[in-house]
Amino acid sequence: MPKIASRQIDVIAPNFKRRLSGVTSTIIRLVPIQARDIAIAATGPALPDDLPQIPLSALLTMSRRGPSGWRVWHARRNVEMLAGLALRRLLGKRLKLLFTSASQRQHSGYTKWLIAQMDDVIATSARTAAYLERPAHVVHHGIDCGSFHPAADKPALRAELGLPVTGPLIGCFGRIRAQKGTDVFVDAMIDICRTQPDVTGLVMGGTTDSHKAFLAGLKNRVAEAGLDGRILFLPEVPVWETARFYQVLDLYVAPQRWEGFGLTPIEAMACAVPVVATRVGAFEELIVEGETGRLVAADDLPALTAAVADLLVDPDALPRMAPAARTHVEAQFRIETEAARLNAIYRRLLGSEAPA
Structure with a gap:
């Protein structure tokens, strides 16, 4: 998609x-969907060619007013909040400043x-909102x-991917590091594989x-x-290949010790795969205990192992949870719903009075 003229844009999503x-x-996921309903473009140094975008240089030369008068600057990082402030205060751009927070920790004084300078704030979960010292819209991914x-x-898909065709297949995807609890998953699987040979x-x-x-230590x-x-x-696969690996699973485990939001449980459930997850990030807001999966305390290996084992030995548990997981995601966590909620917030900002 060719770059868009800044004069046509009401909302800018910096990256x-x-x-x-x-x-x-x-x-990358959201902007094309949002662009169906509002004049939005991303901007940044390394974005896909097919993403609606304006060049970074256009930020300095764009008109002070957008097609609707104000523009919305939707920041998701500190540096992007600072850039929005500079564009508004130093260059006189008519920008309404919006920030989305996903972190679940006490913010620094600078942050x-x-x-506090933003015109509005979004949190990706209720737990994240609790760390903000001002009201925030909660918009789940x-x-x-x-x-x-x-x-x-x-x-057939398992065979195509070179995976065992029979027996329960339990997955844990994402960055491999201690924060993600990959070691907890491996230790739980060692225990389970010893007692359940299939x-x-x-x-x-x-x-x-x-x-x-x-x-290397895990291996x-x-x-x-x-x-x-x-x-x-298995090594990381391109984003467009990920869904196929969820589709072959019978159970997904999200063993994180810390997480900002965490999309993997939703991705798994959308593929009709129940989830065992720790109580971090937004997982308690994503998983319905006993219906679409199980929740356990973070860094609790015995609890995680027991939750997985219980689901495997109960012949009715996974077949019952699988369709419920898919239905739950379709009802609550479609990306179109996220895009519509964000666009509604933009429209309120575009139609409101000038910042104080």
Whole structure:
């Protein structure tokens, strides 16, 4: 898609980070859907060519007024909040400043000051909102239920991906590091695989140089337990391939010690895969206990192991939860719903009076 003239844009979604991150993925997923209903464009140094966008240089030269008078500047990082302030105060751009927070920790004095300058604030979960010292809209992330859906033929897809065709397959995806609790999943699977010979565990994700020793240690644990063929480690796959790996699972585990929001449980449930997750991030707001999965305390290996084992030994649990998980995501966590809620907030800002 060619770059869009800034004079046509009512909403700007900055993305000032070059490396792929959760925030970048959110912008890439959302902006094309939002653009169906509002004049929005992203801006940043390394965005896909097909994303509606304006060049970074256009921020300096764009007209002070947008087509609706004000424009909305939707920041998701400190540096983007600061840039919005500079554009408004130093260059006189008529911008309404909006910030989305996903973090669940006490903010620094600097971040608190930046947030206080915003015209409105969004939190990705109720738990995140509790850390903000001002009212916030709670807007959960959503996913594309057209891309993430149950497999038409799970055994055939497993065979195509080179995975065991029979027996329960339990997955844990995402960055491999201690924060994500990958070691808790591996230890739980070692225990479960010893007692249930038909179960296979699947770890899939990338790791950075600083966490390569952590990954090597996990592989060593599995090898020492004699479970090389039962607990598999697969490299990270492109985003457009991820859904196929959820579709082959019978159960997904999200063992994080800390999380901002956490999309993986929604992605799994959209594929009719129940989830066992820790009580971090937004997981308590995503999973219906006993209906779409189970929730346990963070860093509690015995509780996580027991929750997984209980679901495996109950012949009715996973077949009952699987369709309920899909229905739950379709009703509550569609990306179209997230986009519509954000656009409604933009419209209120565009139609409101000038900032104080």
